Every structure is written in C-alpha cells, then in structure tokens.
Amino acid sequence: GAVVSQHPSRVICKSGTSVKIECRSLDFQATTMFWYRQFPKQSLMLMATSNEGSKATYEQGVEKDKFLINHASLTLSTLTVTSAHPEDSSFYICSADNRVANTGELFFGEGSRLTVL
Amino acid sequence: AQSVTQLGSHVSVSEGALVLLRCNYSSSVPPYLFWYVQYPNQGLQLLLKYTTGATLVKGINGFEAEFKKSETSFHLTKPSAHMSDAAEYFCAVTLYNNNDMRFGAGTRLTVKP
Numbered sequence: 237g238a239v240v241s242q243h244p245s246r247v248i249c250k251s252g253t254s255v256k257i258e259c260r261s262l263d264f265q266a267t268t269m270f271w272y273r274q275f276p277k278q279s280l281m282l283m284a285t286s287n288e289g290s291k292a293t294y295e296q297g298v299e300k301d302k303f304l305i306n307h308a309s310l311t312l313s314t315l316t317v318t319s320a321h322p323e324d325s326s327f328y329i330c331s332a333d334n335r336v337a338n339t340g341e342l343f344f345g346e347g348s349r350l351t352v353l
Numbered sequence: 354a355q356s357v358t359q360l361g362s363h364v365s366v367s368e369g370a371l372v373l374l375r376c377n378y379s380s381s382v383p384p385y386l387f388w389y390v391q392y393p394n395q396g397l398q399l400l401l402k403y404t405t406g407a408t409l410v411k412g413i414n415g416f417e418a419e420f421k422k423s424e425t426s427f428h429l430t431k432p433s434a435h436m437s438d439a440a441e442y443f444c445a446v447t448l449y450n451n452n453d454m455r456f457g458a459g460t461r462l463t464v465k466p
Contacts, residue, residue, distance in 0.1 A: 340404045
C-alpha cells in the first residue's frame with residue numbers, strides 16, 4: 237500500500253531556531269501533499285497545500301513566512317518552522333495524494349511532534 | 354465548501370458493547386467520506402471509506418459505516434467494542450473532484466473493562 241513517512245517524529249529546539257520536517261511518499265509519486273497542525277485533543281487543521289514544482293497554497297491565518305513549504309520533487313515535501321517560538325509547539329502531520337491510484341484517499345505520515353523551549 | 358460534524362466529543366462504552374460514532378456531512382456535490390483512527394502521538398490510519406457504490410462499507414478491525422444521503426450521515430459502528438479500540442476517531446470528507454480533505458472535531462472513544 238501507499239506509505240508516507242515523516243521525519244523527525246519528535247524534535248525539541250530552542251526558541252528562535254528553525255526546524256525542518258520532511259514528508260516523503262515512499263512508494264508512489266505525490267503531486268500534492270498537505271500539511272496539518274494538531275493541537276492537543278483537537279482535530280487536524282489544514283495549514284497548506286503543497287504542489288510539486290510550484291508555490292504552496294496557505295490557508296487563511298497561516299503565516300507563509302513562518303511556515304515555509306517546499307515541494308521540490310514528487311516524493312518529498314518539507315515544512316520549515318522558522319524562528320520557532322513556544323507557541324509553535326504542536327503535532328504536525330502531512331498527507332499525500334496518490335493520483336495514480338485515484339482512490340480519493342489521502343495517505344498520512346506518522347506525525348512530527350515539535351517542542352520549542 | 355464541504356464539512357463534517359461529529360456529534361459527541363467523547364463516547365464511553367463497555368467492552369463488548371456496541372460502538373456508534375456519529376458523523377454528518379455537508380457537501381454541494383457527491384462526497385467522498387472517510388473514517389480515520391488516531392492513537393496517541395501517531396498519524397492517522399484509515400478505517401474505511403465511501404466513494405461510490407455500496408453504501409454500507411466495511412473497514413478494518415470490525416468497523417463499518419453506512420452512507421445515508423437522505424440523512425447526510427456516515428455513522429461508524431462496531432458490534433462489540435474491544436479495549437484496543439480506545440482511540441480518537443475522525444470523520445473526514447473530500448469532494449469527488451478534489452482532494453481538499455476536511456476533518457471533524459474528532460470523537461474520543463473510551464472502552465471500559
């Protein structure tokens with residue numbers, strides 16, 4: 237089946253530093269990937285849609301300069317949290333769309349927990 | 354735009370009892386509907402999905418859901434709860450012509466011994 241891998245699964249950083257999270261589709265090509273943020277005991281909030289070879293589309297209220305998204309290849313999208321602050325601490329999840337399979341299903345990564353000290 | 358509403362943020366059942374998690378959707382075009390399960394500090398695992406065809410869909414771990422267009426519902430059921438079913442469950446919707454997936458608020462299922 238379609239597998240999406242996120243790395244790192246957990247990261248702790250100091251305030252003011254930048255953190256990069258990778259999302260890889262391991263056995264299929266994903267022209268579109270999605271990034272979500274999940275606060276404790278809450279649902280997934282779509283942050284942005286990442287399209288291979290073009291700029292990401294951000295949801296309203298999500299700072300583009302804060303959350304940099306790059307989708308340079310059909311199997312890799314990255315989310316960089318720039319100048320991280322404690323309020324950026326959260327669980328970040330990516331998903332990918334397998335257009336070839338065309339099942340309407342999104343495949344999710346395992347999530348990355350960011351803690352900013 | 355499409356959306357889903359999950360009724361009940363927390364459901365508690367006894368082991369062996371029926372599990373019923375409610376989901377209603379709103380969509381202007383035919384929806385694709387999904388149920389995902391999330392265990393602590395993990396991503397989402399697909400339980401089942403409805404796209405087209407049979408309205409009663411069976412998923413993993415004994416779960417099933419029925420798409421009822423007249424009620425705009427896609428409730429998740431399992432005849433007999435197991436302790437391992439304790440988790441967070443999310444209902445989600447996309448439209449047949451795009452993959453913009455929207456999630457419900459989630460329902461936390463607790464299973465009592």
